[in-house]
Amino acid sequence: MLYxxxxxxxxxxxxxxxxxxxxxxxxxSPVYTDFLLLKAAALKMDGKASEAYQQLSKAYAASPETAIGKVLYEYGSAINKSKEQVEKDITFIRDTAAKAATDFSLNQYFGKGKASLNNYKGKVVLLTYWFPGCGPCRGEFPHFQNVINQFDKKDVAYVGINIVSEQNDYVIPFMKSSGYTFIPLEDVEGRAKGNLDNGGAAPxxxxxxxxxxxxxxxxxxxxxxxxxxxEMIASTIKNFKK
Structure with missing residues (x-):
């Protein structure tokens, strides 16, 4: 890339x-965003601003990295797109790629009965697969919580599916001692997860x-x-279509 x-x-x-x-x-890759920005700059210099914009729009729609967001409107302006048109393009890309999530029916650790996606209809859902002994999960939770705390509970549901049933006894103590606010659910071994498949991994x-x-x-x-x-959560709330 230096060359x-x-x-x-x-x-x-x-x-x-x-x-x-x-x-x-x-x-x-930790340098993926830098790679995209460098390629976009090369395309623009070569008179291919439209191609540069398309590549950056697709990348930003998939993951709204701050560095890309800062220049995306500039690339849009280069091909006579307003800020509103750029935002519509991003929304269109996301809407086109969006697929209905495979539903589930899982036991709750707090409360009785099972929970399904229908329980959270009308809310943005941050869904994470985890288990109490998962170090990377524990490392990510504080950052999830920092973000979740910036939104109203009526707008966002934060759900964590425990994938290791052998650690069920540790779930409630962990939740009470940690202060994290996600809703813990118990996974079922061998269930059909469809497009919400975690491949047996966490997080x-x-x-x-x-x-x-x-x-x-x-x-x-x-x-x-x-x-x-x-930005993922905020833009999803903003673009909600009933």
Whole structure:
């Protein structure tokens, strides 16, 4: 990427694009956003602002990274799109990709009976798969909580599905001692999870809209990107269509 940056500094946009096109970059890479921004800059320099905008829009729709959000309107303006048109484009991409989440019926640790997605209809749902002994889950919970605390409970449901039944006895004590506010549910081994499948792993996260559609998935939250989760939730609340 450093060489691509040097090519761009030398106004050699075509060479930079060719170099970047040859790089296979995972969206989970810590430099993925930098990669996208560099490629967008090369495309714009090469007179391909529309292609740059499309790539950034698609990436931002999937994960609203702050760095991309800061320049997205600039790229939209370069092809005569207003701020409102850019926002409509992002919403359209998300709506097109959204799929109804596979329902579940799981035992609650607090209260009686089972809970299903219908229990949370009308709310954005932050859904995480976890278990009490999961270190990465415990590492993520404080950041989830920091974000959730910024929203009204009437707008957002925070749900955690425990995937290790052998640790059931630790769930309620953990909830009471930690102060976390997610709703703990007990998973059922072998159930058909459909498009809410965690592949037996934890943490695995999903964000559903008020109609139970998956809007965001396979994301992680830490101290460096809480604002991304905030934007995911805020934009989903804003764009709700009854």
């Amino acid at each position: 691509a940056q040097s090519l761009l500094s030398a106004q050699k946009s075509k060479e930079a694009i060719a170099l970047l096109d040859g790089i296979k970059m995972s969206s989970r 695995v996260n999903f964000l559903l809209d008020q109609n139970g559609r998956i809007i965001f998935k396979n994301f992680r939250t830490d101290g460096d990107n809480e604002e991304v989760l905030y």
